Amino acid sequence: DSGVTQTPKHLITATGQRVTLRCSPRSGDLSVYWYQQSLDQGLQFLIQYYNGEERAKGNILERFSAQQFPDLHSELNLSSLELGDSALYFCASSVGGMVQGASTGELFFGEGSRLTVL
Amino acid sequence: GENVEQHPSTLSVQEGDSAVIKCTYSDSASNYFPWYKQELGKRPQLIIDIRSNVGEKKDQRIAVTLNKTAKHFSLHITETQPEDSAVYFCAASLYNQGGKLIFGQGTELSVKP
Numbered sequence: 001d002s003g004v005t006q007t008p009k010h011l012i013t014a015t016g017q018r019v020t021l022r023c024s025p026r027s028g029d030l031s032v033y034w035y036q037q038s039l040d041q042g043l044q045f046l047i048q049y050y051n052g053e054e055r056a057k058g059n060i061l062e063r064f065s066a067q068q069f070p071d072l073h074s075e076l077n078l079s080s081l082e083l084g085d086s087a088l089y090f091c092a093s094s095v096g097g098m099v100q101g102a103s104t105g106e107l108f109f110g111e112g113s114r115l116t117v118l
Numbered sequence: 119g120e121n122v123e124q125h126p127s128t129l130s131v132q133e134g135d136s137a138v139i140k141c142t143y144s145d146s147a148s149n150y151f152p153w154y155k156q157e158l159g160k161r162p163q164l165i166i167d168i169r170s171n172v173g174e175k176k177d178q179r180i181a182v183t184l185n186k187t188a189k190h191f192s193l194h195i196t197e198t199q200p201e202d203s204a205v206y207f208c209a210a211s212l213y214n215q216g217g218k219l220i221f222g223q224g225t226e227l228s229v230k231p
Contacts, residue, residue, distance in 0.1 A: 002161065002163075033218055033219070041223075042207065042221050042222065042224045043162065043207060043221040044221075045220060045221075056218050090161065090162070092219075105150035105152065105169075105211060105213025105217075106152065106164050106167065107152075107164075107219055109162050109163070110161060111160075111161050112161060
């Protein structure tokens with residue numbers, strides 16, 4: 001158990017719909033990262049938040065958005081869903097930050113949310 | 119931004135043989151290079167990592183080497199076992215800035231009994 005919790009584990013929806021994926025980081029971790037893993041694909045970085053602020057953005061579509069709340073949990077919102085959005089979405093957390101020695105670099109991954117768009 | 123290339127995409131070995139997976143990175147500022155193992159349908163899990171001030175690190179049957187000049191690093195697994203079968207990902211980041219991990223494309227390792 002990594003300590004990172006993601007819900008829901010599985011989600012089936014139709015094209016054009018909107019879904020929200022939720023992530024609770026490990027206790028004490030300030031950084032949250034979202035990754036997308038499509039079938040037979042690698043781990044594509046979407047976005048990173050640190051202590052409520054957006055820190056880095058990857059190849060995240062405009063139809064997708066995310067935020068990190070004051071209690072440090074994060075949500076990834078996917079809208080106007082297309083068949084190609086079907087994937088496993090991972091959340092990861094780390095201590096993060098700019099404080100020397102505070103970050104080991106390791107990311108701890110949740111079990112993922114498997115999204116199927118029909 | 120950082121780009122990580124990983125080879126080979128698939129690797130099949132006999133039980134007991136060694137396996138080597140290679141990665142190159144583009145950003146010379148990257149200073150942290152972890153390797154993650156992902157079993158089918160599971161989350162990626164860290165198996166070994168190395169920082170830029172170290173050239174080699176070993177943990178039992180697993181070792182990682184880093185060549186900063188050439189900007190490449192490798193994973194070596196010795197005495198492979200069937201339970202080593204999985205997808206392995208290399209990655210790079212700036213660890214002391216809480217940096218995101220940029221992953222390679224992954225290597226599917228199959229160890230045949």
